[in-house]
Amino acid sequence: MNIVSLLTDFGIKDGYVAQMKGVILSIANPRIIDISHEITTHNILEGAFVLRSVVNYFPKGTVNVAIVDPGVGSNRRGIIVTTRNQILIGPDNGVLIPAANLSGDFIVYEIINEKYMLNSISNTFHGRDIFSPVAAHIVNGVPFEEFGNRINDYIDLDFDVGKITNGSANGRIIYIDQFGNITTNIEGNVLKRIIDHGKKITLFIGNKKHELLFVKSYSFVKNKQILVTIGSNNLVEIAVNQGNAAKKLNIKVNDEIKILFK
Amino acid sequence: MNIVSLLTDFGIKDGYVAQMKGVILSIANPRIIDISHEITTHNILEGAFVLRSVVNYFPKGTVNVAIVDPGVGSNRRGIIVTTRNQILIGPDNGVLIPAANLSGDFIVYEIINEKYMLNSISNTFHGRDIFSPVAAHIVNGVPFEEFGNRINDYIDLDFDVGKITNGSANGRIIYIDQFGNITTNIEGNVLKRIIDHGKKITLFIGNKKHELLFVKSYSFVKNKQILVTIGSNNLVEIAVNQGNAAKKLNIKVNDEIKILFK
């Protein structure tokens, strides 16, 4: 079974994603799975986070195409990244790198061989004209070296990792999902080794201070109450039981947070 | 051909649905069909209605996973429901039951065998960690009894059925679709046996009274006029030709309606 997954900021109304799928299916015969097409326009960080959040759940050998590409048509490069068990394809602007780091042992190739692109390349839609046919040719077994040389000067992107001590955790907000749940860059399994579920903590966020509980899941606090838990990405998450934490706390991505648990 | 269908309130922006698909495809090789991921957050009734509306259209043996799960991480159970020709998987909160009743002859199993769950189970995402792998193992032929015992004390959910007499029909609104078409719990085929298309009727809805026509389809009245018809789910529907009935009538789910046709 071959899988191509797609992540873009193209939305689902226009025919852009379908054009990509048509191109892929004209060359190869993989399953095609949508990761998301609702990444905020040109928001590389958001695309990088969502790609990173799914990459380890796909079978070995999945070809993940991620197009959040404000620089399309400029001289930014296209790249293929191979990791321990995944293939990532997209623009060289950092969007692939957090997923590559999580997946591990990665190697980056430049995409320059026009043999594997559509004959007529538009200047505004490399997702369709370059990245989709490249993905399909990889599914068909074309070796990575065929597309271009290995490079080391790719553009890096990193969410950092929050700092955890015996008495506190410091980090920042890296993603807010559609439920308004707030994901931080503080690692859940590390925090869990220091404090137990049910522990009272102090959360500093958006210039305010909240006394609340570190709990196993949302339903361990009353409706509409704020809580801190370990989210499904193994990252510390701030949420409101059956409510929208981002709205309630009036925060945004990159805001700093601090948790005291002494 | 094996099919897994997915219904959730997870939305299509975040990577949650893709994580579920990755988990399923790491274990089994079914086709995956999206029913909807735009169920209103935590709205079990709405999810139950949409699941019920599609269940009889899928081939025998389809594994339908439905996750609208405000109680995730609490002690609510997960269940598998087998019906005459479908399999339903989801939380034990009623979301599966109207579909099970429509499909017929159903049996409920509790999901307790951790052998068929992901090794590391988050407390906030059973859709990915429990329900997806269970669906995949069912596709692979694992017998239902392997997952847990049969139970009879599942949580029930019922849309009732509106009352039809020779002179009137009484019911309530159970769903409003994206076009603003209003679905009631009054059975279309029963009404059709009593009155014919073209019949003048009186509709009481939202404390107002409307004199209008029971018609074969939208285009049998003028643009922007209210009408009553039998919708595609064989339920009586109130609509506006090329307009939005829900907005025009200012009503909501669970509001009562009455039709006089004497």
Next chain:
Amino acid sequence: MNIVSLLTDFGIKDGYVAQMKGVILSIANPRIIDISHEITTHNILEGAFVLRSVVNYFPKGTVNVAIVDPGVGSNRRGIIVTTRNQILIGPDNGVLIPAANLSGDFIVYEIINEKYMLNSISNTFHGRDIFSPVAAHIVNGVPFEEFGNRINDYIDLDFDVGKITNGSANGRIIYIDQFGNITTNIEGNVLKRIIDHGKKITLFIGNKKHELLFVKSYSFVKNKQILVTIGSNNLVEIAVNQGNAAKKLNIKVNDEIKILFK
């Protein structure tokens, strides 16, 4: 490999699209690819444009089902259109014709044989009850003549083609995408033969006059600046680099535009 593609104005919340997929998969075993379900309700022109924009990217023999159908339940006909390498199915209201013209050499058949429809046909959902089973039977190899006779009096629809002279291009807006990029009916490859990238031009749009550049792609002008380029559909496009041109210029579909490049 058989492919059925789907374009509708049904949205992605309700179960309507899933019902169509269930019907198709109950009869045949094609891959199913979504083109779009977010066409503006009843907007035949918009559906026709999106279908036209994708049709040439799908493999030969793809069965494209396009349902934007304000006249459902009236006496409007259903049609099958075969082209040089595609099959198109939908209502006879023009939605299929621009794609048919682009694909080339098309023939139109009426759909009248009830043998290939669902047994119980609702009056409000021919997408599920007629067009989906017809698509599935075509995938299974039923000859086009089996569904009904060839017809020539189908409803036509045409986006026209803008006029280009040595000194100017005149056309109109035919589509605005989710990024706010404005597609015109002026052919890109024809314009390209007359003026080069980097050329200064004067754009008349929305009763205003703009002095700007005809460029290779968005990033050739500064952020938030208006530009004219050749879009990915080979049509002249008006855009704003990393911005929304439709909002900035306050225009709408069918507005006329004029470009002077002397």
